[in-house]
Amino acid sequence: MRELGYVYNRGAASLRNPQSRIVGMVINDLSNPFFAELAIGIERVLRTSGYIPFMANTSESRIRQAEVVRSMREHGASGLIICPTLDTDAKEIAALAGIGIPIVIAIRRIEGAKVPLVVSDNRGGAEQAAQRLAMLGHKRIAFVGGFANTGIRDDRVEGFSNALRAAGLAIDPLLIVDAPPTKDGGFAAMDTLLDRPDRPTATLCFNDVVAIGAMYALGRRGIVPGRDMAVIGFDDTTEARHASPPLTTVSVGVDDLGQRAAQLLLRRIEGRGSTAESQIGETRLVIRESCGGTRTIKEVA
Amino acid sequence: MRELGYVYNRGAASLRNPQSRIVGMVINDLSNPFFAELAIGIERVLRTSGYIPFMANTSESRIRQAEVVRSMREHGASGLIICPTLDTDAKEIAALAGIGIPIVIAIRRIEGAKVPLVVSDNRGGAEQAAQRLAMLGHKRIAFVGGFANTGIRDDRVEGFSNALRAAGLAIDPLLIVDAPPTKDGGFAAMDTLLDRPDRPTATLCFNDVVAIGAMYALGRRGIVPGRDMAVIGFDDTTEARHASPPLTTVSVGVDDLGQRAAQLLLRRIEGRGSTAESQIGETRLVIRESCGGTRTIKEVA
């Protein structure tokens, strides 16, 4: 049998017995280390629970996402974890959920679809971070990166603004700059910000890679993060943990989010757990060198 | 039909007609940006050719790799692209190839299995880089990072050594340090190197992340890459292109490698192309700021 190169035909098997151990992971952007880390975390849990996770990258393309989801269903996936593309419509997800296939949506909240959600407390996290910066004495605090009018960024900007208001600080719209959520984006946005006469003394960045890009822009001008400008990133991926100087972050617990998403899906597949038990991951500040007070700000030209 | 949520059952279909459009991608480490980029490139080509790529991460686990390969075969994948784990045995691959399923091995050469290979010219690339460093006047050149006795690193070290020999330079084994192929690894290795009395004036790093880690270690001590120490990375991932100061690299053309691997597989699936047409991707130096001469070396304490 083995000598002849026999391969079990799972297609035929699932014809008889439609329950399969495949689980589909549909990831919007594997080139983003945050999603790559998330995917790896999810995969680990699924695998150790005896499932076979198959992954597909949608590159933020809604069409590609639809193709991939269809394909996975055709192959008998018994559940899906989806990190939806930016332009995903609630109806698409609702339709899937209506069919009855177990789904979990991760990271990006899709409003209006009755689907289990695993997201982080973006508003709260940004609030914590901005609060801390205000507490350190910063008066001009910027928010840098992310595309305007996308759910996660809106939440983070909202939390940021709330904290500033609560601290009695004015919100300068010129200090809230959108930019692609990449290193280049962060670099360019910070560079622009530094050209302004009334530059900020602290910056909350949309995510870690934006923060690292921003720190490069600082370095270019001899501005030392943590001494001359406080920088906080968001997400706390390994990207952040490897940065130099070590980056203060709002951790969204990417491992934890992945684990929750996987476990939620498994419970749904195995019939336990309700349809709409969303989970909100906690965020916490991880303070590292990049986050200083305003003491020495004036030393910088 | 659509209203009832009908889903085409591809398992049943491939029972009748065993040719499928699924292609499996088995990737050793998706948390490594090099492999993530490669995977995304491969995926793009496969997708635009009408195939459905399913990806799985093996996390450098040979057991996991075997599971994943089996699972993909069971699901009727019509071909596989494998970036093998470090400890993959040639026999495993030979067995697969013997079965007749189209396979392409990427990046890591597996000796002894008659399988199409897409790898880069690691020896040649390292040679070019070391040659350039020698030409710039460096006498003490280090090679940093990667695990000893792994194929790719051995090739790179060999090319490095060849160039040094050709330039009439002594090869100091203490300047060839192995370390995990990560930022932390690069940081620690460079940090150790800098403690030595006769520190190198130039360093070729196993890959981009090692190089970035190494540059952090330099920065920590006020040593400016490109001015006080020449640094060259390997691979030229976006990681390198985003570094600050911009990192000189030996580009292995990750996009090109992915494209070749995908196209080779497609040709094999479609019956064209021979079993053992390996391809060696060209490497070329991409010179950016981190690669300077030895002029100012003595200014550094």
Place this chain on the structure above:
DNA sequence: CTGTTAGCGCTTTCAA
């Protein structure tokens, strides 16, 4: 051109 049927590989059920 439309409609029927056999059989792909597997599992489950039922018979010996």
Place this chain on the structure above:
DNA sequence: TTGAAAGCGCTAACAG
């Protein structure tokens, strides 16, 4: 305990 047979959803081949 072992063996035979039916049928899952699909497609290719063939009949009407």
